[in-house]
Amino acid sequence: MIYKGSMMVDFFVEWFKRQVLPALKTPHVIVMDNASFHPKNILDELCIQNRHFFLPLQPYSPEMNPIEQVWKEIRKRGFKNKAFQTLEAVIDKLQEVIQGLEKKRYKVHCQQTMGKVGF
Incomplete structure (x- = not known):
């Protein structure tokens, strides 16, 4: 959505x-x-x-937020030092990168966060 x-x-x-x-x-x-x-x-x-x-999460703690780590990986894989001509090109690239991320990476990011908060 x-x-x-x-x-x-x-x-x-x-x-x-x-x-x-x-x-x-x-x-x-x-x-x-x-x-x-x-x-x-x-x-x-x-x-x-x-x-x-x-x-x-505690205020101002992006290192504790799994989605921040996922966005970091998305930026690294598809958006580092890149300019796009259109918003549609950005959306296409974003979809391509997200679809290429392995589910296990999401799980790793979540497990790392859970470890940081003592779960």
Whole structure:
């Protein structure tokens, strides 16, 4: 899903309830940064109700956020010192790089984060 515009708490919570939670069939640890539209109390309660564990990251800790490590790898593989002529070319390259990432790399990034927070 691509969302254009300012993200609001209500929209994010609805998306989380309707898209994220139904997609998770087994218990998961859900890691989120401290974006203003990530209401910790609401997300924690929703996770508990659905047998998941909500792990909010400490402020200003990108090294603890697995997605930051994935973005770093994406930039390295497809965007280092590169200029694109169109937005469509950027999107095409992004899709190509993401599809080329191995699932095990995602798992490694998540495991590294879990180790850093003591799981």
